[in-house]
Amino acid sequence: MTNKDIYILCPPNNATGGPEALHQLGHLLKEMGYKVKMLYSKRKMNPVHPFYQNYDVPYTFKISDSPNNIVVIPESMTNWIARYPLSEKKVWWLSLDFYEVLMNSREAKKNWIRKIVVPYKHTEYRFEKDKTVTHWNQSQRTKEFLLTKDLDNPIEYLCDYVTELFFENLPNLNDFEKENIITYNPKKGLDKIGPIINSLPQYKWVPLQGMTRVEMRDLLRKTKLHVDFGYFPGRDKIPREALVSGCCLLTGRDGTSGFKEDLGIPEQYKLHENEITVENASAKINHIMENFETVRQDFLSFREFVMGEKERMIADIKKIFR
Structure with a gap:
């Protein structure tokens, strides 16, 4: 059982299948005795959606990068990977399509000046070699996609559940x-x-x-x-x-x-x-x-x-x- 601090990245006050799976993971980790918090991507007064209050997972808005951290990142937010070069990252592929769609959307919003001066920590992830990154597949479809990539760590399976x-x-x-x-x-x-x-x-x-x-x-x-x-x-x-x-x-x-x-x-x-x-x-x-x-x-x-x-x-x- 790892002694590392686990942080689960999630958009605040958002009720869809992905955030529910992330809160389920946080709930189970807490129940099993792990040190875990939700890491909400934006600071809000009430970041926990009413649907997920019963999961009762503590939360934060900011963490320090450290080798003692594990950061779980949904595939829709892989641009956060570069923010934590020292932390262990787990990319949870709860869908396949949102990776490309949201990455392209974020890139389209950058003008030419921002593309030049944007800090490294905001860059997109395109399967660069990185031993601190591990990928989880929720579906066979995603597993077959990930197997086409040259990854540093074995793919691991994790699926959510019906509440x-x-x-x-x-x-x-x-x-x-x-x-x-x-x-x-x-x-x-x-x-x-x-x-x-x-x-x-x-x-x-x-x-x-x-x-x-x-x-x-x-x-x-x-x-x-x-x-x-x-x-x-x-x-x-x-x-x-x-x-x-x-x-x-x-x-x-x-x-x-x-x-x-x-x-x-x-x-x-x-x-x-x-x-x-x-x-x-x-x-x-x-x-x-x-x-x-x-x-x-x-x-x-x-x-x-x-x-x-x-x-x-x-x-x-x-x-x-x-």
Whole structure:
């Protein structure tokens, strides 16, 4: 067990899948007796988002660079690596795409003067040789990307988990009171799912927006099917929450959803781009909804895998911080 001080870099007051995973890591490290703090990237009066206050991780806004530090850095903030040349850095790839997108965005904001005079500590990371940097993959897709790089240290695996809220008073699989409800994320693939919704008015379609986490959990427990034809930048949280809640899934194959290691549902419930048509998707949805009791058996194996994520994360933390 390492005696180093662990700092987890995170944007303040931000509620998305990435920050939740970072707070989960901080919570587990604290519970296991490690010296850990969240390192919020901007000073704010109340930096802890209400969703994550229950993780109860102490925080700071500034640290000194030291060989006695471990700094966990999400892939979206790799420009912070150069700030801590002496510290041990762990880059946690919670998605793949945000690395390039946000790096390019930051570079685009620099005018020619800033590009010349900007201090080294603000430079972008492009996989320069550095023995103080280790990479963690959260998905098979990211692992395959990292294996194409010439890294100084072996890649390590660490995945987050579905929060305990979704396990509170969780019914047995046969005891869920399911209704003819289909949920979807309106922020993802709405152009594809909109025409399908219009073609199937016999079902109650509910967008997952404008509700508390408890309301979302209670809705998913009544839902038969969650549809997501959008892009999966990482191992997306909502489909996993839906599985825990006894739902079936129907997805596309963009991003990590195309990898069986990352979304291990049967292949017939993942549609290729040319298969996401009103006729084909409607037929799939009708089959699932009309044969729900039988079809949900197809999802049991991956549901069990998802339900064991927290225990595996604890085991992986022990390996990483040995």
